[in-house]
Each structure stands twice: as structure tokens, then as C-alpha cells.
Amino acid sequence: MTRKEQKEERRKAILMTALTLFVEKGYYDTKITDIAAAVPMSTGLMFHYFESKEELLVEVVKMGAEGTRALSGSADIPVPPDVFLTGFLTQMFAYAKEQPWVFNMFVLMSQVRRNGMPEDARRIASAVDSIDFTAQLIARGQQDGIFRDGDPVLMARCFWASVQGIMEEMAMDRNMAAPDAGWIVAMLRKG
Amino acid sequence: MTRKEQKEERRKAILMTALTLFVEKGYYDTKITDIAAAVPMSTGLMFHYFESKEELLVEVVKMGAEGTRALSGSADIPVPPDVFLTGFLTQMFAYAKEQPWVFNMFVLMSQVRRNGMPEDARRIASAVDSIDFTAQLIARGQQDGIFRDGDPVLMARCFWASVQGIMEEMAMDRNMAAPDAGWIVAMLRKG
């Protein structure tokens, strides 16, 4: 089994390296040889692990899709919606410093959803959906009178789009301080 | 002079077509032949107008850099900062529907600033800076007691990053309704 374990580790190493480089330099500017050199391993060997550069991206995105299930549970959360969202974002921004992995994944997933990436990957990334969940949460907050009026789905989309914008800004400049999660949740708050 | 005018118009047509396609499909997925076909003109002729695909991108970005000077004046604006920002965003979102050109330009400029685009273009896009101006505006709002405490520069960066995130979301789904500008300015408002 050592053999199989080795392979699995190697595979993960490639995925992680690819994730980092894709976010740092962008998918198209990241050459297969760059990833191979960074792992490190020979160029050719990459293709024993992944059929193509595109499949590699797809696998990274799949990995991200699994991890992001956190945000797609039921809206029956035992804390007020604003508290939940603030806490979630605070943790997420903290990761930006401590756990670049999670952070990079968030940024990559968002980027892939947008244009300019292979269609396969886009489809998978788009399937991950935190909008519905967040919209429910927002609707609840509206009933409780803590969130402003407005279409919850639109608000959820704008909320996450903002977060994404900020995460990308942080990805671009790793020295940037994380914002206060409260600032963003304030978008939703009443009055 | 008809000849010269023709050329200038053709040039603009290429720039506009390129802008649209770059935003719709992404820079790398947009082939020179795609742009040529859309203008329309032959592939070869493209190179009488622009030396290379990269130079074409750079020229589009330069065009954007000129237009974006709007946001880099002095902070001596005769209206309260929150009103100014709200008005500005409202207009900007309105453009998203009426004037796809301005809208696309905003999205492209933002994307180019981020990773994954040729360095030349990035430098030019990065030179356009609305952060300083906005930070001044925010500082003024803080003095007036209408904006929350916090580093004005960080707040300005987050503000524009949010706007960018939302604009990209809108670019991705042209049917999406524009958010209320007030939502975003609320990020800055004091509790």
C-alpha cells in the first residue's frame, strides 16, 4: 500500500501546487512545466497523474467543490443570520493569513465561475452554490427586521460578489489587511 | 482626409470589438480570428492596425485609462461623500444596462489589474488609481461623522473591490438586476 499512498500524496502535491500557481499567476500563464518544476517532478510525469492541463484544473475545482459544501446546508442555524454571516466571513478572512490553501481555493473557484476558463471547469464550479442558502438566511433576517428590504437572491449574489472582489484584492496583495467582516454584512443591515 | 478618418474608425471598431469579446470570453479564449470575424475584417489586416494581440489589449486598456480619469480629481466635491459615492455608483450601474461599453471597460480594467494578463497591460491598468481619491473622500466622511472608523485606504480598497466583484457578476449574467448603490455605500456608513 505504500505505493498507492505515495501516488495519492504525489497527486495531492500536484493539485496543491497547481492551485497555488493558478491563483498566483493565472491559469493561462501557468505552464505545465512551471507546475512540474514547483512540485518538483518531470514534465512528462505530470501526465501519468492527470490527462491534461485542463483535467488538472477540473480536479482542483472538484476538490474545491467538495470543501465548499460548508455553505450549502439548511438555513436552520441557531444564531441570528447577521451573526452567522459575520462569523463566517471573519473566519474566512482569518484563513487568508493562516491557511492560504482554503483562501486560494475560494479565489480560484470564483475565478473559474467567471469567463475565460475552460468550460468543463466552469460547469463544476458553477454547481457549487451558496446563493440559495445565503438568500434563505437573508430572508430570515428580513423577517426578523435586522436586514433591509430587497430581493434576497439579488442581495445574496451581491454579498458574495463583494466578498469575492475583496478576496481577489487580497490574493493580489498578500500584505493587505483583512477588512472587518462587519463592513460587508452592513450591506445587508437595515437603517 | 476620408482615408485617415476611415482608418481611425476602423481602429476604434477593432478596439470596441476586442473590448466586448475580452470581457465576454476572456482574453485568452478570444482568438485574433474571433475579433477579425466580429469586426469584420480579415485576420491579416488586424496587424496593420495593431502589432500584436497583446498591443491590442494594451491599447484597449489605454483607452480605458483615459476614460477613468473621472475618479481621480480632487476630493473637494460640494456634496457629502456618501451622496457622491452613491450617485456615482448609481450612474455606473445604470450604464451596465444602457452603455455596455463603459461597463465592459470597467470590468476589463479590473480584470487586467489582477493576475493572469500580460504584464504590459497590467502596469497601465494599475496606474489608474481611484483609491487615493476615494480614501480622501472617506476620511472626510469620517470627520463628518457619517462614515465608520477604520483605515480609509483599506476601506477604499474594499469598497472598490466589492464594486468590482458585483460588476463582474453582472457582466457574467447580463440579466441580473443592478443592486442598490446604497447597499454598497452602507459598508462605509457608521452603525
Added chain:
DNA sequence: GAATTCGTTGAATCTGTATTCAATATACAG
């Protein structure tokens, strides 16, 4: 209306990079 210049074309190159492959080394089974 002949000469010259500029606009235009699309097929032929050239280039960068993903992908393949023949060869070699290393692990594992019997």
C-alpha cells in the same frame, strides 16, 4: 488614365507549449 500608394485578403509560416514516447530506474511479487 497611368502611376503610386494604401487597404485588404487568406494561405503559408513560425512559435510556444501541451502532450507523447522510448528509454531507464525503482519497487514489488514469486
Added chain:
DNA sequence: CTGTATATTGAATACAGATTCAACGAATTC
């Protein structure tokens, strides 16, 4: 140990797509 399977390499190939170019057409000049 021997044979078989798997890991690894880096140079050779394939290919997509940017770029060039030789030829043609249309405008402008004198």
C-alpha cells in the same frame, strides 16, 4: 534473485493560434 509492473525522465512531436507575406484591389495624385 528474477521477472514484472510501476515510476520517472527529458527529448521528440503535435498542434493551436499568432504572425507574416506575396498578391490583388481600390483609392488618390499628377
